[in-house]
Amino acid sequence: MKRRIAIAAVLVVLVAAGAVFAEVCLSPYVKRLAGPEKFLYISAVDADGRDNDFLAVVDVSLPSPTYGRVVNTLSLGSAGNEPHHMGWSDDRTKIWVGTLLSKKLFIVDVAADPSRPTIVKTIEDISAVTGLHGPHTYYALPGRMLLTFLSSADGNPPGGMAEFTNDGELVRVIKNPADSPYAYDVAVKPDVNRMITSSFTPLRNYRKPLPQWDMKDGGNTLLVWDFKERKVIQTLTTDPVPLEVRWSVRPGKAHGWTNSALGDSIWFFAQGKDGKFATKKVADLGKGCLPADLRQSPDDRYLYVSCFMKSEIQAWDVSTPDRPRLHDTVVAGVSPNMMHVTGDGKRMYVTNSLLSTMDYSEKFWVRLVHIGPDGRLKVDPFFDVDFTKFPSGAARAHDMLLN
Amino acid sequence: MDRRQLGALAAALLVGAAPAAWGHQPSPAASPGGRLTTAPSLAVIRPAPDFALPDVAGADVKLSGLRGSIVLLSFIYTSCTAACPLLTQRMAVLQGRLTEARLLPGEVTLLSVTVDPERDSAAVLARYAQAFTASPRGWRFLRSEPDRLGPVLARYDEWTKRLPNGDIDHPARLYLIDRAGRIREIYSLGLFDERQAFLDIQALLREPR
Numbered sequence: 001m002k003r004r005i006a007i008a009a010v011l012v013v014l015v016a017a018g019a020v021f022a023e024v025c026l027s028p029y030v031k032r033l034a035g036p037e038k039f040l041y042i043s044a045v046d047a048d049g050r051d052n053d054f055l056a057v058v059d060v061s062l063p064s065p066t067y068g069r070v071v072n073t074l075s076l077g078s079a080g081n082e083p084h085h086m087g088w089s090d091d092r093t094k095i096w097v098g099t100l101l102s103k104k105l106f107i108v109d110v111a112a113d114p115s116r117p118t119i120v121k122t123i124e125d126i127s128a129v130t131g132l133h134g135p136h137t138y139y140a141l142p143g144r145m146l147l148t149f150l151s152s153a154d155g156n157p158p159g160g161m162a163e164f165t166n167d168g169e170l171v172r173v174i175k176n177p178a179d180s181p182y183a184y185d186v187a188v189k190p191d192v193n194r195m196i197t198s199s200f201t202p203l204r205n206y207r208k209p210l211p212q213w214d215m216k217d218g219g220n221t222l223l224v225w226d227f228k229e230r231k232v233i234q235t236l237t238t239d240p241v242p243l244e245v246r247w248s249v250r251p252g253k254a255h256g257w258t259n260s261a262l263g264d265s266i267w268f269f270a271q272g273k274d275g276k277f278a279t280k281k282v283a284d285l286g287k288g289c290l291p292a293d294l295r296q297s298p299d300d301r302y303l304y305v306s307c308f309m310k311s312e313i314q315a316w317d318v319s320t321p322d323r324p325r326l327h328d329t330v331v332a333g334v335s336p337n338m339m340h341v342t343g344d345g346k347r348m349y350v351t352n353s354l355l356s357t358m359d360y361s362e363k364f365w366v367r368l369v370h371i372g373p374d375g376r377l378k379v380d381p382f383f384d385v386d387f388t389k390f391p392s393g394a395a396r397a398h399d400m401l402l403n
Numbered sequence: 404m405d406r407r408q409l410g411a412l413a414a415a416l417l418v419g420a421a422p423a424a425w426g427h428q429p430s431p432a433a434s435p436g437g438r439l440t441t442a443p444s445l446a447v448i449r450p451a452p453d454f455a456l457p458d459v460a461g462a463d464v465k466l467s468g469l470r471g472s473i474v475l476l477s478f479i480y481t482s483c484t485a486a487c488p489l490l491t492q493r494m495a496v497l498q499g500r501l502t503e504a505r506l507l508p509g510e511v512t513l514l515s516v517t518v519d520p521e522r523d524s525a526a527v528l529a530r531y532a533q534a535f536t537a538s539p540r541g542w543r544f545l546r547s548e549p550d551r552l553g554p555v556l557a558r559y560d561e562w563t564k565r566l567p568n569g570d571i572d573h574p575a576r577l578y579l580i581d582r583a584g585r586i587r588e589i590y591s592l593g594l595f596d597e598r599q600a601f602l603d604i605q606a607l608l609r610e611p612r
Contacts, residue, residue, distance in 0.1 A: 143560070
């Protein structure tokens with residue numbers, strides 16, 4: 001009876017809490033949006049590297065007269081930084097934006113006026129602070145931000161992670177182990193106390209034009225960490241360059257997926273009954289896909305893959321998690337890259353710049369793909385934000401956050 | 404039934420369930436699947452900003468006056484219909500475990516600060532504390548007028564925003580503070596696991612004084 005009372009209480013609390021919009025690509029510690037998105041923030045690299053990089057604000061509030069337009073830009077104050085990924089603070093008041101070719105890191109306030117972000121702190125030399133270079137993933141922890149870094153301060157492996165307070169003070173640095181020195185993404189599954197990190201390539205490689213890259217200078221491992229202990233407990237192997245780490249969103253489930261960029265594949269990772277994790281290749285994305293991003297639907301049913309080289313977005317049905325089935329494909333434009341699925345799972349915003357050293361199209365844009373109740377994808381013919389016509393010229397649109 | 408009534412019902416149900424939850428449970432240990440750990444890595448995050456706020460009996464509680472004991476600090480409000488009642492119920496379970504382990508009162512102090520002093524009078528807060536069977540010495544509920552409370556909330560980055568339905572939006576965090584007055588862990592209200600918090604407290608207690 002007591003157990004029933006407790007369950008009833010939890011249900012009452014959940015009902016009382018009302019609907020929230022869970023963007024499953026975000027850290028579970030980030031506050032959820034209480035309604036549909038109004039603004040889309042986009043990290044933008046000046047395409048020819050001569051003008052200042054910036055953060056673009058696109059109005060995505062459907063009733064707004066400026067819907068689908070860039071309504072503001074926030075200059076990052078200099079050129080050639082390659083602002084790349086971004087992340088919300090846990091209370092969703094600030095955005096952290098880092099750079100891959102310079103050493104800057106910006107903390108941007110969007111609480112005072114969501115349409116007019118302002119820089120509240122700039123760390124000019126993040127390498128001097130951390131001994132690392134190339135902040136990549138910004139993963140909110142309660143009151144803190146966990147960052148992955150692609151390289152050490154000299155641009156070589158090992159990469160690692162650094163943890164900061166929300167106001168940008170360093171808490172600790174954790175370097176990758178010598179036998180698995182490459183770093184990229186991180187994702188935490190708090191209810192199973194596990195964290196997984198993935199592996200890309202360091203600055204010494206990615207700063208060169210793509211044809212000059214050493215394709216062997218990259219990782220093929222996932223590291224499984226005891227999250228509370230911040231300790232590596234297992235090294236898993238995949239095809240080369242596993243990028244995004246996506247845990248199943250179901251409570252208590254200790255499995256997920258990653259996209260191998262050079263293997264053109266999806267890999268499944270899962271914890272067995274003995275507590276140990278194992279990986280296996282579960283989907284072949286087609287030769288030459290170069291899966292640059294991997295996203296999920298909020299109901300844990302679909303994975304979305306952007307094939308950067310094949311200019312296609314694929315939806316995979318993962319109702320059976322270790323047996324994905326190709327469900328649909330759509331062409332949003334040339335070289336789709338980052339995707340951002342809304343909390344209700346009905347819309348997906350898409351950009352098409354990966355990295356200035358890797359881009360092969362000069363037509364940069366942000367587009368919208370609608371996701372039907374049947375999981376089918378359809379490009380919105382009216383939503384097309386042109387990123388080639390800023391006063392400073394074209395800009396490479398990369399990562400996105402919604403507010 | 405409006406949201407406030409739902410919240411009150413939830414709190415009442417949770418209170419009803421809470422004693423059973425902490426009655427005869429063994430102290431948590433590391434779980435086979437690794438979901439709990441006895442060896443957490445609790446880095447020094449920053450010094451805990453000091454404050455002095457009155458409890459429901461009007462006695463000032465000064466954080467720095469609690470040096471030498473471990474403090475778990477939460478920010479709540481009693482009419483909250485979202486995460487707060489669940490959190491307070493979990494803190495009640497934690498209080499039970501700490502009491503059984505003879506760590507509370509004494510080695511550990513729980514503090515709950517209301518972010519809604521307008522509606523949470525001392526009497527309202529005292530009733531809330533009583534409903535969760537808070538130990539008067541081990542789990543203190545604190546409240547003060549906005550002019551005195553505001554700077555404390557600001558130092559913990561605990562902004563508040565009143566919503567049209569009367570709820571208060573605020574960062575959902577709890578702070579674990581060591582015997583030297585340093586923040587060593589920050590928990591999310593929604594993902595707070597009192598079993599791991601108990602193990603974190605034990606880990607801090609093992610550290611040399």
